[in-house]
Amino acid sequence: MTTIPKVLTIAGSDTSGGAGIQADLKTFQELNVYGMTALTCVVTMDPQRWSHHVTPMSAELLESQLDTVLNGIGVTSAKTGMLSTVEIIDAVARKIEQRPLDHFVVDPVMICKGENEVLNPDTAEAIMEKLVPKATVVTPNLFEASQLAKTAPIRTIEDMKAAAVKIHELGAKHVVIKGGGKLLHEKAVDLIYDGQDFELLESERIETNYIHGAGCTFSAAITAELAKGADVKTAVRNAKAFVTTAIRHGFPINSFVGPTLHAAQRLYRD
Ligand SMILES: Nc1ncnc2c1ncn2[C@@H]1O[C@H](COP(=O)(O)OP(=O)(O)O)[C@@H](O)[C@H]1O
Ligand SMILES: Cc1ncc(COP(=O)(O)O)c(C=O)c1O
Numbered sequence: 678m679t680t681i682p683k684v685l686t687i688a689g690s691d692t693s694g695g696a697g698i699q700a701d702l703k704t705f706q707e708l709n710v711y712g713m714t715a716l717t718c719v720v721t722m723d724p725q726r727w728s729h730h731v732t733p734m735s736a737e738l739l740e741s742q743l744d745t746v747l748n749g750i751g752v753t754s755a756k757t758g759m760l761s762t763v764e765i766i767d768a769v770a771r772k773i774e775q776r777p778l779d780h781f782v783v784d785p786v787m788i789c790k791g792e793n794e795v796l797n798p799d800t801a802e803a804i805m806e807k808l809v810p811k812a813t814v815v816t817p818n819l820f821e822a823s824q825l826a827k828t829a830p831i832r833t834i835e836d837m838k839a840a841a842v843k844i845h846e847l848g849a850k851h852v853v854i855k856g857g858g859k860l861l862h863e864k865a866v867d868l869i870y871d872g873q874d875f876e877l878l879e880s881e882r883i884e885t886n887y888i889h890g891a892g893c894t895f896s897a898a899i900t901a902e903l904a905k906g907a908d909v910k911t912a913v914r915n916a917k918a919f920v921t922t923a924i925r926h927g928f929p930i931n932s933f934v935g936p937t938l939h940a941a942q943r944l945y946r947d
């Protein structure tokens with residue numbers, strides 16, 4: 678009988694296919710785990726201007742999806758992505774309390790690349806209070822880390838370290854801050870903090886605009902690696918290698934947006 682680790686993503690649908698639940702499922706498939714979903718919202722884009730529109734699911738529908746997977750199937754590893762309302766965040770927190778997971782990766786999505794506004798300030802607070810304390814790993818980008826740590830904009834590695842300490846104090850076991858392309862540094866640097874030590878993960882910084890969904894891909898890869906038995910630091914290092922290759926082979930799908938290529942590690946050896 679085939680045994681394959683089962684993983685759950687609780688996230689929004691990115692109709693354009695590069696981020697959200699689509700990125701998570703593609704990444705799970707590439708990394709040999711069986712992906713399941715609880716959909717929180719659907720994001721559509723205006724064809725002319727590509728502004729985003731978010732339509733949330735009801736909290737009841739989200740709860741039914743979580744019941745299906747958590748109580749009807751069983752899962753040890755899950756991740757969150759875009760969570761569109763406070764009610765949905767409350768429902769996730771409640772269900773996870775009833776059925777504790779071995780690994781819970783919280784990607785605290787507060788903003789979409791190319792959009793300037795925080796999706797919803799109320800949800801940022803709720804993620805901080807209800808989900809971050811339950812996280813095995815929390816994976817903010819620089820903007821999200823400054824929101825969670827309540828600090829000024831993060832520009833340097835020293836700023837990242839200070840924010841990581843504050844986010845760890847919220848209760849997350851491991852904090853991974855993604856420096857990405859926005860840090861004042863020549864490399865793409867991410868920071869892991871486990872409450873004791875800092876580890877910097879450096880990769881080549883790729884000159885590209887095609888990085889839509891990079892954060893979702895990274896957090897999904899961490900979840901898949903944890904489900905397969907890796908420890909947190911190994912999972913994050915493997916995920917960094919996976920997303921770097923996906924970014925290297927990012928491509929435009931129209932004049933507004935270019936996703937990373939989730940299949941890149943399989944299709945190209947570099
Ligand atoms: N230009 C780039 N070159 C190489 N790696 C990058 C680049 N931009 C982002 N990354 C990496 O992609 C991952 C996701 O980071 P980021 O794009 O900041 O997240 P988000 O999509 O949530 O904003 C991180 O590992 C980050 O270091
Ligand atoms: C449904 C959904 N989730 C998450 C994101 C965040 O994507 P990223 O991985 O680029 O941070 C987006 C961005 O468009 C989205 O549409």
Ligand SMILES: [Mg+2]
Nearest residue numbers: 786818892893
């Ligand atoms: Mg993100």
